[in-house]
Amino acid sequence: KTFMGDAMSGLLSCSGPAALPGGTSGPAGAGARKLSDGVSAKLQPQQCRELYSELLSALLASCDNLPRSTTQLVDSMKQRCAQCLGLLGAIDPAHVNPELPRPAPFAYDAKFCLVTLVQQHLVRVLQTACDIGQLEVTSYAIQQILQHYMKRQLAKAVRSTQTFSSSSHGSMDIDSPGTPDEAGSLYSLLDDTCKSIVKPFLTTKFIVTSRPSAAPGVVFGSTPTTFRRWLHAWLKVLCSQTSGPLAFAFEACRGVTFWDQPLMLYLLPYMLAEVAGQGGDGLQLIIQELTAVMQCAAGGPECHVENIELYVHCIFTQLDLLQQWVTEQQEACEKAAERAQQAAAQQAAAAGNGRAVPKIPEPQLPAFVSNVATLVNAVPIQTMAEAALRCGSYARALQFFEVHVRAKHGGGLNPAAYNGGCSSYNYDDVSFLLEVYGHLEEPDGLAGLVQLRQGGLTAADQILVAEKAGDWSEAVALYEQALAQESATARAELTAAADGKSGTGAVAADALTLAARAVAAGQTAADANTGQIHRLGVFKQQQDVTSSLALLQIVTPKGNAAAAAGGPSAIPNSVSTAVQEVLHGVSSLQIGHLRCLLQMGHYQTLLHQVDGLMARCLGGGQGFGASGALNAADIIATLGTLANNPANAGSGGQTAQWCMWQLAALGIAAAWRLGSHELLRGYLGIVEAASGAGLQRGGATDDDWEACVGYILEAAHRGSHTDVVTMIKAARQGILGLLPSIAGESYTRAYPDLMKLHMLQEIEDAWGLLQQPSAVGPLQRSRALRWPERLSLTAPVLSSRAPLLALRRQLAGLLRDNEGMGRAWLQHAKLCRSTGHQEAAETSVLEAQARSVPGALLERCRLLWDRDKGHRAVMELQLVVQQELEEEVQPNDPAVQHQRAKELLQLTEWMAAVGQGGKEVLCANYDDAIQLDSNWEKAHFSYACYLDQLYKDAKQREVRGICLA
Numbered sequence: 001k002t003f004m005g006d007a008m009s010g011l012l013s014c015s016g017p018a019a020l021p022g023g024t025s026g027p028a029g030a031g032a033r034k035l036s037d038g039v040s041a042k043l044q045p046q047q048c049r050e051l052y053s054e055l056l057s058a059l060l061a062s063c064d065n066l067p068r069s070t071t072q073l074v075d076s077m078k079q080r081c082a083q084c085l086g087l088l089g090a091i092d093p094a095h096v097n098p099e100l101p102r103p104a105p106f107a108y109d110a111k112f113c114l115v116t117l118v119q120q121h122l123v124r125v126l127q128t129a130c131d132i133g134q135l136e137v138t139s140y141a142i143q144q145i146l147q148h149y150m151k152r153q154l155a156k157a158v159r160s161t162q163t164f165s166s167s168s169h170g171s172m173d174i175d176s177p178g179t180p181d182e183a184g185s186l187y188s189l190l191d192d193t194c195k196s197i198v199k200p201f202l203t204t205k206f207i208v209t210s211r212p213s214a215a216p217g218v219v220f221g222s223t224p225t226t227f228r229r230w231l232h233a234w235l236k237v238l239c240s241q242t243s244g245p246l247a248f249a250f251e252a253c254r255g256v257t258f259w260d261q262p263l264m265l266y267l268l269p270y271m272l273a274e275v276a277g278q279g280g281d282g283l284q285l286i287i288q289e290l291t292a293v294m295q296c297a298a299g300g301p302e303c304h305v306e307n308i309e310l311y312v313h314c315i316f317t318q319l320d321l322l323q324q325w326v327t328e329q330q331e332a333c334e335k336a337a338e339r340a341q342q343a344a345a346q347q348a349a350a351a352g353n354g355r356a357v358p359k360i361p362e363p364q365l366p367a368f369v370s371n372v373a374t375l376v377n378a379v380p381i382q383t384m385a386e387a388a389l390r391c392g393s394y395a396r397a398l399q400f401f402e403v404h405v406r407a408k409h410g411g412g413l414n415p416a417a418y419n420g421g422c423s424s425y426n427y428d429d430v431s432f433l434l435e436v437y438g439h440l441e442e443p444d445g446l447a448g449l450v451q452l453r454q455g456g457l458t459a460a461d462q463i464l465v466a467e468k469a470g471d472w473s474e475a476v477a478l479y480e481q482a483l484a485q486e487s488a489t490a491r492a493e494l495t496a497a498a499d500g501k502s503g504t505g506a507v508a509a510d511a512l513t514l515a516a517r518a519v520a521a522g523q524t525a526a527d528a529n530t531g532q533i534h535r536l537g538v539f540k541q542q543q544d545v546t547s548s549l550a551l552l553q554i555v556t557p558k559g560n561a562a563a564a565a566g567g568p569s570a571i572p573n574s575v576s577t578a579v580q581e582v583l584h585g586v587s588s589l590q591i592g593h594l595r596c597l598l599q600m601g602h603y604q605t606l607l608h609q610v611d612g613l614m615a616r617c618l619g620g621g622q623g624f625g626a627s628g629a630l631n632a633a634d635i636i637a638t639l640g641t642l643a644n645n646p647a648n649a650g651s652g653g654q655t656a657q658w659c660m661w662q663l664a665a666l667g668i669a670a671a672w673r674l675g676s677h678e679l680l681r682g683y684l685g686i687v688e689a690a691s692g693a694g695l696q697r698g699g700a701t702d703d704d705w706e707a708c709v710g711y712i713l714e715a716a717h718r719g720s721h722t723d724v725v726t727m728i729k730a731a732r733q734g735i736l737g738l739l740p741s742i743a744g745e746s747y748t749r750a751y752p753d754l755m756k757l758h759m760l761q762e763i764e765d766a767w768g769l770l771q772q773p774s775a776v777g778p779l780q781r782s783r784a785l786r787w788p789e790r791l792s793l794t795a796p797v798l799s800s801r802a803p804l805l806a807l808r809r810q811l812a813g814l815l816r817d818n819e820g821m822g823r824a825w826l827q828h829a830k831l832c833r834s835t836g837h838q839e840a841a842e843t844s845v846l847e848a849q850a851r852s853v854p855g856a857l858l859e860r861c862r863l864l865w866d867r868d869k870g871h872r873a874v875m876e877l878q879l880v881v882q883q884e885l886e887e888e889v890q891p892n893d894p895a896v897q898h899q900r901a902k903e904l905l906q907l908t909e910w911m912a913a914v915g916q917g918g919k920e921v922l923c924a925n926y927d928d929a930i931q932l933d934s935n936w937e938k939a940h941f942s943y944a945c946y947l948d949q950l951y952k953d954a955k956q957r958e959v960r961g962i963c964l965a
Contacts, residue, residue, distance in 0.1 A: 052091055056098035056747075059085050063740045073130050075733070090754040091137065093747050100743050100750075106269045106321040110157035110245050113270055114149055114186050117249065119194045120144065121263045125256060126197070137255030140208055143201040143254035151184035157245035163366075211254065213240040216285055220292045220311070222452035227310040232258050234289065235271060241282040245276035265314065269321045275373040277368035277626025287378040290315055291518040294379050297387030309391040313741040316388070316396065323376045329369045337363035381407075385432070393745060394439040402438065405429050425452050434464055443469045459485075470798070470836060472600045479593040486589060586613050586659050594666050601832075601840040603670040607679065610667040614686075617659050661690040665703035668710040673806045675813055677717045680710055705756060709803075712763055712809055716770075724767055728760050756798055758790070759807050766811040781815065791827070798835050802828060822851030829859050838867055852900045858906060870914055877907045885928065894933075901932035905939050912946060919950065 006571035023486045063081045106117065122142050129135040149157065179188050180202040187195065187202065214236040225233070235257055239250045250271060275282040296305055297312045305311070365373070385400035409425060430452045437445040446468055450461045459482045466475040570784040590613060597606040664686040671680035687707055708731050715723035735753050743750040765785055769776050776784075787808060794800055805828045811821030825848040832841035841863050857880055864873035881904055891897065908925040911917045917925075933939065 049095055053098045055088055056085075056096060059088065060098065060740070060743045060750075061101050063736055063743070078736050079729060079732060082736050082757055083761065083764075085754060086732075086757040086764075089761075089790050090751060090758040090795070090800065091793050093751055094795070095793075096747070097593075098747055100745075100747060101740065102273070102744065103317050103321060104266050106273075106325055107272070108161055108273050109231060109323060110161045111154065111189065112250060113246060114145065114154070114157075115189050117253075117266070118186070118198065121266055122253075122256070123194055123197055123261070125260045125263060129259075130176055131259070134256070134259040136206075137208075137259070139201060139204070140206045141252045141256045142198050143204045143206050145249050146185075146187050146198060146201055147180050148248050148252075149186040150180055151182055152183065154186050160245035163368075180603070188728040208255065216241065216281070218285070218288050218292050220289055221296065221305075227307055227314075228261055228264075230311070231261065231264050231268070231314065235264055235267065237285070238268075238271040238275050241285065242271060242274045243278070246270055246274060264787050265317075268314075269318050272318060272322065272375065273325070273372055274493045279367070283371055283375060286375055290319075290375075290379050291383075294383045294387045295390060296920055297390055298383050307737060309738055310741055312387050312391045313393070313744070316384075316393070317744070319376055319379075322372055325374045326369060326376060330365065333363040346702050358913075389432075389436060389439075392439075392742070394436055396745075398433075398436045398440070401432055405433075414661060425454075429453075431460075433908070434461065436466050441468060466809070467596070470595050472837065473839060476593065476596045476600070479589055479596060483587075483589050483593065486587060539709075545770070586617060586663065591662055591666075594663075598666065598669055599840070600837070601843040603674045606670045607667060607674075607676075610663050610670070614660065614663050657690040660686055662703065664690065665706055669703075672706075672710045672713050672810060677714060680714050684710055684714060700734050708863060709759070709807065710949070715769060716763070716814055721767075721771065728764055731760055732757065751795065751800075755794070758794070759804055762787075762790070762804075762807065762811065770814060778817075778819075781817065796831070796838065798831060801831055805831070805852045818851055819853065822848050822853035822856070825851065826853050826856055826859060829856075829863070833859070833863050833866060854896070855902075858899075858903050861906070865910065870910060874907065874910050874914060874916060877903060877910070881907050898933045900937065901929045901936055901939060904929040904932065905942060908946075909942060922946065 046702060059081055063078070063085075090108060104120075120143075122138060124139045125134070126142065129138060154162050179185070181199075182420075187198070190198065214233065219230060219233045219237055236254060237249075239247075239254055242250060250267065253263070253267060257267065272286060276286055293311050293315055297308050381400050381404045385397045388394070388397035388400060405425065409429075430449060433449050433452075434446060437449055443465070450465060451459050453461060463475055463478045463482070466478060468473075586754045590609075594606055594609060597609070653827070664683045667683040668680060668687065671677075671683055683887060708727070712724060712727045712731070715727060735756055739750060739753045742753060762785070769781060769784055791801065791804065794804065805824045809821050809824040812818075812824060829841045829844035829848060832838070832844060845856060845860045845863060848862060858877070861873040861877045864870070864876070881900075884900055884903075904925055908922055908929065911925075914920055923946075926939070926946065929939045930936075930943065946957075
């Protein structure tokens with residue numbers, strides 16, 4: 001868009017000098033302002049887009065290249081990268097195409113590997129070393145590699161890699177004795193700049209004490225550790241297993257790999273290739289390691305590992321590199337066989353026996369390449385698909401699972417194909433595909449996939465399609481129906497148990513309980529006795545109760561107080577556990593229903609339902625006062641009692657804490673959007689109590705982010721500067737832990753995290769204004785925040801802009817900017833109306849009207865028009881326009897005149913559309929609109945279109961009159 005040029009100049013003038021130590025004062029600030037003026041005067045919109053892409057590429061590469069250590073310098077660098085990304089903003093992926101950080105190319109060639117290792121990694125680590133230990137081990141690694149790989153040893157290593165890989169390189173002379181700096185040595189292949197840095201290490205004599213070799217075995221899961229420590233431990237195990245031409249280089253780098261994660265990721269594919277190429281126990285050890293990681297990523301609550309996405313992304317990257325290399329070697333073998341066949345045919349033709357062409361045997365891959373191919377295909381592809389789904393790599397999950405189902409059933413997904421295989425797709429296959437397409441935001445794909453469901457659509461399918469299409473009203477209605485069926489089924493089971501007739505329903509409910517507890521802890525799919533239940537809440541057996549229990553995923557505390565006491569509401573012991581939890585707990589249907597209310601903007605209703613469900617979870621009223629108000633202190637005490645009770649140990653005992661955590665997270669999301677700080681403080685206390693009660697949760701979810709924003713806003717409301725700054729830094733640190741790996745796949749996948757950095761930056765900017773010693777005026781506040789420009793750069797979708805606008809409402813409230821709050825409500829109403837979310841737009845426009853925001857009335861009338869209430873829209877707008885025109889003194893403010901011109905023009909167009917008013921009235925309205933804002937081109941154009949319609953109508957009447965005469 002054309003505004004990007006002005007936005008770029010504004011960004012440089014606003015945030016460029018702020019990043020300098022001297023701020024905007026002094027020569028640095030003046031130089032930045034001069035640069036900004038030059039940029040705004042010369043750059044075109046296309047050039048600005050290219051500059052945005054380059055800035056994003058540089059910043060994302062900086063995040064990826066940061067050393068993975070915990071020093072203060074590295075932490076400061078990460079904070080600066082996160083701050084720069086926040087200042088730049090979450091730019092719409094449709095407007096930029098940044099070059100994302102990609103893994104280094106893999107070629108199993110000793111010369112290429114060693115030169116790249118020294119030039120691009122060891123020298124970089126040597127120059128950026130911030131610790132004496134790091135400097136020592138880096139110096140030792142460079143010394144050992146340069147002094148070992150002289151001409152003779154390098155040629156031997158090159159020949160060995162040629163034998164393994166079937167690639168061809170020129171031969172090298174190895175007869176003469178070598179020196180480290182002679183021609184043909186590794187040192188001679190380096191560029192001049194690198195030679196000047198590493199030349200002293202040709203004669204150094206560093207030694208290290210003997211280092212014990214790592215014991216072979218599976219590293220993942222053996223001890224609790226971080227991703228970097230796991231990667232380093234795995235490299236030590238691989239180093240002890242390799243004996244190839246690069247083994248000496250691997251051993252020399254054992255010490256320095258601990259200090260630099262990019263170096264570890266560079267060496268990992270070479271180590272995997274050498275160890276796997278040898279076959280035997282080393283290959284099986286790698287397969288076991290990969291399988292352990294993938295099964296954990298696709299597993300259940302017992303496989304909780306922090307930042308499991310980093311592990312999975314690392315393995316996916318290595319497998320991609322090895323797969324590409326294996327494919328290249330296969331193509332090379334096929335081309336070599338083809339050349340041999342052609343040569344044999346030419347020889348037979350030259351001998352005069354063209355028909356007797358000798359048969360060339362089928363090309364066979366070398367054993368080394370075959371073993372690497374075995375490693376690439378060792379992990380079950382279905383497990384990889386489930387791991388990718390859990391880690392948020394939805395496109396990769398779809399790719400893996402489609403390969404799996406096509407290999408399993410044959411054919412493709414096209415029902416019209418001759419062998420489409422669609423009739424054999426079972427319940428679980430369709431459920432998995434529906435879940436993936438739901439995360440990919442593909443409503444059309446969902447509409448097609450539901451047709452593969454045998455026996456018609458289930459309630460889960462209908463809810464999923466409605467949610468992804470943004471039809472929240474229909475989704476709420478479907479949830480209400482499913483909840484009614486759930487309650488009816490539970491009551492029927494209770495009655496049957498009372499009569500001693502517990503049967504099939506109890507068996508199904510028990511299976512649902514087992515599966516739902518696993519789902520509540522983050523498992524992709526749980527295997528129960530009756531089948532497999534996915535997150536969609538569907539199961540492949542027990543078809544007789546599918547309509548009533550298909551969506552049942554229970555998240556509720558163990559043991560109800562009333563039932564335990566044997567009171568009036570006690571439940572018979574013969575009733576299944578699932579039914580007991582339905583009657584006194586919180587199901588996933590209720591959680592989904594609450595999320596729909598959050599999306600629709602019904603925050604007060606959501607808070608009331610959250611409080612009621614908390615009362616149910618705590619045994620019917622604990623934690624609530626006589627008036628029914630939330631008493632967070634009692635709830636926190638109850639959670640502490642549950643945590644300290646030994647009977648609640650284990651994953652089943654954490655269900656109460658998990659239930660309360662989910663409800664409190666939804667309460668936090670609604671409370672901070674409403675600005676209800678007392679309620680927000682209470683829900684945050686419940687979250688802390690649930691987390692302190694031993695709750696284990698994996699991965700950063702949307703609920704975690706809502707809680708993070710709630711903590712920051714609550715600290716800002718208290719005026720605690722230390723807490724606000726500390727929480728913003730911690731949030732940025734957590735985002736940068738995953739952003740480099742996610743950004744390596746696509747900018748679109750990294751966009752949600754960039755939006756979070758965008759929001760954190762706006763919190764920091766607003767908090768900086770609050771810390772000013774004197775009051776900040778509207779003009780200064782607008783220049784410092786630059787909210788309109790930053791909002792225009794974001795993706796125009798509700799999922800991105802709605803949280804940002806909600807945050808701006810609260811920040812405007814902290815800044816005591818009532819007009820800013822109203823504008824945020826109005827922008828949200830416009831966004832919801834343009835995307836078809838009319839109920840959310842209705843709530844927002846009423847809030848904007850309550851704050852007397854200019855344009856709120858026009859937006860409400862437009863919403864009425866879109867809801868087929870055109871006459872009411874015309875009536876309400878006409879009443880206001882008449883009052884404005886009858887005023888004796890017209891305002892001189894150009895903004896007010898432009899707004900009145902918009903209202904009058906819109907009224908005139910609607911009157912013409914519904915047939916109200918004659919030509920004289922409409923023409924007078926057009927003239928008044930043009931008089932209010934004569935520079936507004938739309939008014940002139942709309943008037944011209946109306947006159948053109950009058951001319952065409954008059955001409956048609958004249959032609960018809962002549963014909964009749």
